[in-house]
Amino acid sequence: xxxxxxxxxxDERDRSSYEKVAxxxxxxxxxxxxxxxxxxxxxxxxxxxxxxDILSGLAHSCAVLVLVGEGSNDTSPDCLEIGAINWxxxxxxxxxxxxxxxxxxxxxxxxAAPVAVRNAEVAWAAAF
Numbered sequence: 348x349x350x351x352x353x354x355x356x357x358d359e360r361d362r363s364s365y366e367k368v369a370x371x372x373x374x375x376x377x378x379x380x381x382x383x384x385x386x387x388x389x390x391x392x393x394x395x396x397x398x399x400d401i402l403s404g405l406a407h408s409c410a411v412l413v414l415v416g417e418g419s420n421d422t423s424p425d426c427l428e429i430g431a432i433n434w435x436x437x438x439x440x441x442x443x444x445x446x447x448x449x450x451x452x453x454x455x456x457x458x459a460a461p462v463a464v465r466n467a468e469v470a471w472a473a474a475f
Contacts, residue, residue: 354408354447355383356438358418364454365414382408394428401438411442413451413469419461432462439463 357365365383372380382404405411413419413435423433431437440463442449451464452472 350377351379351409352382352404352407353379353410353412354404354438354442355381355412355414356435357383357414358416358421358433358435360418361414361416361454364416368412368414379409381412383412394425397434398429398437401434402441405438405441405445405447408447410448410450411438413439413449413461413464415451415453415458415461416455417458420459436461436463439467443467 355365355368369381369383371377418433419435421433423429426432429437431440439449439461443463449464449467449469450472451460451469453460
């Protein structure tokens with residue numbers, strides 16, 4: 348079975364939630380694989396390299412899973428280089444431009460929706 352990729356975007360503080368999602372990749376009966384990187388990993392290189400890494404991940408994905416945590420709307424110190432308030436918002440905006448389906452999961456009811464998904468077509472899940 349050919350597995351489709353789902354790009355996962357999340358804040359570093361939500362790594363444990365991402366690891367739970369990524370663990371599903373071990374299930375051979377699942378029809379898709381999760382790929383992604385954290386904002387902290389994305390910020391380690393140059394902004395150009397980071398953007399290319401995100402765009403490459405999105406290009407190989409059929410959908411995007413947004414893990415909405417406390418840091419989803421935090422402004423990165425590199426926001427001017429990023430061209431968005433943070434790397435997660437950059438990934439969301441590029442997904443919308445590509446017409447890639449978005450699924451958002453709030454990790455806590457108190458977490459605000461990322462600014463980048465407002466007024467966009469998004470499927471929301473209450474929990475995972």
